[in-house]
Amino acid sequence: MKKHVSIRVQGRVQGVWYRANAEQKARQEGIHGFVQNNPDGSVSIEAEGSPEALDTFLDWCRRGPLLARVDDVQVLEGPLVGYATFEQRR
Known part of the structure; x- marks a missing residue:
């Protein structure tokens, strides 16, 4: 059974490879x-998976990559959208 979550990460999370590392972790987990x-x-982040x-x-989002400083992570559950892959957007 899959779930959908909307995630908002605050802190020093831009310019520190957060998106690229999030994409890699999501793909590792099948998200x-x-x-x-x-x-x-x-x-x-919009994420769907088990x-x-x-x-x-x-757990990874709350830490982020080495250069990041995560101050807050907000998570809301929502209805499934049916994404086919995981990607970075601008």
Whole structure:
């Protein structure tokens, strides 16, 4: 059974390879959706996958890559969209 979550990550998460690393981690976990930068400096992620894969991915989102500083992660569950892959958006 798949779940959908909308994630907003705040902190120093732009210009530190957060999106590229999030894409890599999502693909490792079999998660579909996308990651994108927001004008306010945060990052948004739409993710769909098994509850276990999403838990692992969310744990990673709370840490981020080596150069990131994650201050806050907000997660909202929503209806499935049916993404076919995981991609970076601008």
